[in-house]
Amino acid sequence: MQNFAEAFTLAFDLMLSADDDLLEIIGLSLRVSLMAMAISTLIGLPIGAVIGMSRFRGRGATIILLNALMGLPPVVVGLCVYLMLSRAGPMGWMGLLYTPTAMIIAQSILITPIIAALSRQVIEDLHNEYAEQFRSLCVPPGSAIAALLWDARYGLLTVALAGFGRAVAEVGAVIIVGGNIEHLTRVMTTAIALETSKGDLALALALGIVLLSIALLVNAAVMGLRMTATRFSYA
Amino acid sequence: MYRTSVLKAGIAVAVTVMTLSAPTLAADSIIVQSTTSTQNSGLYKHLLPVFKKKTGIQVNVVAVGTGQAIKNAQNCDGDVLLVHAKASEEKFVKVGYGVKRSDLMYNDFIIVGPPADPAKVGGMKNAAGALKKIAAANALFASRSDNSGTHKKEVRLWKAASVDLKNASGKWYRETGSGMGATLNAGVGMGAYVMTDRATWISYKNKGDYKIQVQGDKNLFNQYGVILVNPKKCPAVKQATGQKFIDWLVSDEGQKTIGDYKLGGKQLFFPNAKKGQS
Numbered sequence: 351m352q353n354f355a356e357a358f359t360l361a362f363d364l365m366l367s368a369d370d371d372l373l374e375i376i377g378l379s380l381r382v383s384l385m386a387m388a389i390s391t392l393i394g395l396p397i398g399a400v401i402g403m404s405r406f407r408g409r410g411a412t413i414i415l416l417n418a419l420m421g422l423p424p425v426v427v428g429l430c431v432y433l434m435l436s437r438a439g440p441m442g443w444m445g446l447l448y449t450p451t452a453m454i455i456a457q458s459i460l461i462t463p464i465i466a467a468l469s470r471q472v473i474e475d476l477h478n479e480y481a482e483q484f485r486s487l488c489v490p491p492g493s494a495i496a497a498l499l500w501d502a503r504y505g506l507l508t509v510a511l512a513g514f515g516r517a518v519a520e521v522g523a524v525i526i527v528g529g530n531i532e533h534l535t536r537v538m539t540t541a542i543a544l545e546t547s548k549g550d551l552a553l554a555l556a557l558g559i560v561l562l563s564i565a566l567l568v569n570a571a572v573m574g575l576r577m578t579a580t581r582f583s584y585a
Numbered sequence: 586m587y588r589t590s591v592l593k594a595g596i597a598v599a600v601t602v603m604t605l606s607a608p609t610l611a612a613d614s615i616i617v618q619s620t621t622s623t624q625n626s627g628l629y630k631h632l633l634p635v636f637k638k639k640t641g642i643q644v645n646v647v648a649v650g651t652g653q654a655i656k657n658a659q660n661c662d663g664d665v666l667l668v669h670a671k672a673s674e675e676k677f678v679k680v681g682y683g684v685k686r687s688d689l690m691y692n693d694f695i696i697v698g699p700p701a702d703p704a705k706v707g708g709m710k711n712a713a714g715a716l717k718k719i720a721a722a723n724a725l726f727a728s729r730s731d732n733s734g735t736h737k738k739e740v741r742l743w744k745a746a747s748v749d750l751k752n753a754s755g756k757w758y759r760e761t762g763s764g765m766g767a768t769l770n771a772g773v774g775m776g777a778y779v780m781t782d783r784a785t786w787i788s789y790k791n792k793g794d795y796k797i798q799v800q801g802d803k804n805l806f807n808q809y810g811v812i813l814v815n816p817k818k819c820p821a822v823k824q825a826t827g828q829k830f831i832d833w834l835v836s837d838e839g840q841k842t843i844g845d846y847k848l849g850g851k852q853l854f855f856p857n858a859k860k861g862q863s
Contacts, residue, residue, distance in 0.1 A: 436660040436662050437662050438660040438661055438662075442661070442821075447662055448616060448645065448662070529616075529645075529647035530648070531645040531646060531647060532645075534645055544624075546766065546767070547621070547764050547767055547770075548625050548766055548788065548789065549769060549789040549790040550790040551770075551791055
């Protein structure tokens with residue numbers, strides 16, 4: 351139990367001291383996971399929107415598959431990306447293994463299904479509400495999608511945040527494809543894993559508290575953005 | 586109106602994200618596939634800045650178990666291999682993945698356990714004998730079982746003690762399937778004996794009331810070796826830079842730097858490269 355008290359003091363000290371190494375690790379965590387979130391949103395959102403709005407054969411099966419893929423184990427994703435990017439693998443010539451880019455790729459694969467599946471649900475619910483209006487006004491599909499995406503924007507923002515949360519918290523994928531190299535590919539979660547393996551449980555826990563605080567800040571920033579936007583829209 | 590402000594904010598965020606200090610692979614850098622003990626004990630933090638200052642070469646360390654390090658090197662995902670399982674290293678060179686193996690340094694393995702010492706092995710020197718007693722007492726033993734250098738050594742010692750582990754697995758013999766640190770955490774947590782290298786143990790911070798119970802057997806000798814990955818098998822290997830690192834490690838200066846590394850007044854690694862071997 352002593353570890354917990356020690357961890358909180360240590361976490362506080364760490365955040366106050368703004369140690370260079372720590373800032374570097376936090377910066378990389380944010381860069382990798384925000385990029386992964388952006389890429390996954392670009393890919394997952396249209397997929398989710400199309401499936402949410404359309405009726406086609408095998409739709410039910412597609413949705414089940416998409417929902418199941420939300421449970422992709424990070425370590426399996428990491429392993430697959432490693433095998434692809436390894437020098438011995440098909441994409442080895444690109445020399446991407448053990449770079450932040452490899453980590454972004456792995457996390458994007460991990461969270462694209464989450465963003466696609468959740469946004470499919472959000473869009474579908476809204477579409478059920480709007481469908482009759484779209485039909486009666488003969489709204490072309492393109493405009494309908496745009497209207498749905500815009501009106502569902504806050505729900506979709508939460509979807510993106512869920513993706514970010516999953517990305518920034520996972521360790522299984524980035525430790526394999528990033529290699530946890532100091533000053534190159536070490537992020538918050540791999541640093542926590544390393545300190546745990548050194549038996550420095552207090553420091554590991556302190557880093558966990560720092561990570562949680564960062565996630566809190568990111569979510570607060572998004573919430574702030576949303577509130578500002580809402581205020582403007584009614585002004 | 587607010588649409589454009591949201592858009593602008595979005596662009597600003599995107600640009601910040603992309604330009605956030607992005608460390609990329611420096612031109613003069615190599616990747617070392619390594620065992621974990623050299624990283625967890627802090628040796629690299631002591632060693633690499635000295636080498637970088639002298640040569641400007643950035644050494645990027647991927648610390649995994651010896652088994653995985655060798656696998657990764659066979660996939661050409663590294664320039665230099667630094668591990669501690671001599672038989673596997675020699676095989677690695679023999680089948681053409683490595684250019685040449687050089688002895689680098691040594692320390693020793695120890696068996697740590699709870700102070701209650703349920704198998705009464707405290708103070709024993711004979712490692713195989715101690716393992717035999719642990720088995721006879723059905724005392725808990727946590728094994729890494731991850732094909733690492735430490736695990737390979739442990740398996741050889743169990744063989745020497747002629748203990749059959751098949752029936753014991755899951756009972757008193759606990760196979761954690763994870764790294765040294767994780768296995769120590771598990772062992773200390775459940776009160777099991779654990780075999781570890783001395784460097785990891787000295788730097789390990791979650792010892793609790795654990796003590797070294799068995800040490801001093803010459804069979805517990807732990808030799809580290811270093812190998813350049815063969816450019817003939819792996820054309821992407823940075824041969825000159827990798828060789829420079831190895832040459833420095835086995836040079837008088839590199840060897841002295843290794844020997845100088847101490848934690849709590851204790852030397853962790855003992856350099857023993859042969860003169861003119863690289």
